[in-house]
Amino acid sequence: MFTNKILKNTKNYIFFFLLVFSTYSFAQIRTGGNIGLNVYNNILIIDLSPEIGYTFIDNALAGFSPFILYAKQLQTDEKQILYGARTFGEYKLEIGAFAHLEYEISRLWTTEGFMKTMHALPIGGGFESPIGINTTAYFMLLYDVLYKPGISYRQNPIIRAGLRYSF
Numbered sequence: 001m002f003t004n005k006i007l008k009n010t011k012n013y014i015f016f017f018l019l020v021f022s023t024y025s026f027a028q029i030r031t032g033g034n035i036g037l038n039v040y041n042n043i044l045i046i047d048l049s050p051e052i053g054y055t056f057i058d059n060a061l062a063g064f065s066p067f068i069l070y071a072k073q074l075q076t077d078e079k080q081i082l083y084g085a086r087t088f089g090e091y092k093l094e095i096g097a098f099a100h101l102e103y104e105i106s107r108l109w110t111t112e113g114f115m116k117t118m119h120a121l122p123i124g125g126g127f128e129s130p131i132g133i134n135t136t137a138y139f140m141l142l143y144d145v146l147y148k149p150g151i152s153y154r155q156n157p158i159i160r161a162g163l164r165y166s167f
Contacts, residue, residue: 028055032136033065034162039074046070049162051088059092067106069153081109082153084118096127100140108153121146122158136164 029052036047046069053063069082084106092098104120126140142158 029053030055030061030063030164030166032162032164034160042074044072044074051162051164053088053090053164055166061090061092063088063090077111079111082106082118083109086120093125096129097125098128098140099125100142102142106153118151118153119146120144120152120154124157126160128164131163134166136166138162138164 031050031052033050034047035049036045038045038047047067048069049065049067051063051065053061055061064085064087066085067083071080071082072078084104086102086104088100088102090098090100101123102121104122106118106120108114108116108118122142122144124140124142126138128136128138131137139161140159142160143156144152144154144158146152147154147156
């Protein structure tokens with residue numbers, strides 16, 4: 001029942017994020033994020049991560065991104081929800097390349113009602129490329145320096161891709 005609600009509302013969430021993040025903002029503000037859907041090793045994963053950032057000098061960007069990640073084991077029907085927020089900073093190094101640092105705090109909820117607070121400190125870099133007048137696609141590869149096997153939810157390396165809109 002919980003899964004059906006999430007899947008039915010996924011279209012509404014996607015429409016909401018596209019509507020909100022496609023509006024005009026002040027100069028130097030970037031909005032965007034990523035939406036992920038993955039099936040791996042009989043686990044369905046849905047990831048929603050809107051973001052907002054501010055370019056305060058030419059090559060530096062600081063931002064905030066709430067996120068929610070839903071995972072369901074397809075064979076056992078076990079479900080997990082990871083939600084939280086991250087703050088991040090980026091510095092453009094060369095044309096298209098950037099360094100990325102973020103701090104993330106999250107809570108993990110399971111079907112059994114288990115909750116756990118987790119911290120992550122991914123660092124790394126990536127590339128971005130304009131795909132329109134105000135739109136940029138990005139790809140980044142991160143490594144969580146706080147990663148602990150059996151405790152951390154995500155695996156190293158963390159691969160992330162998405163879109164950003166600059167106004």
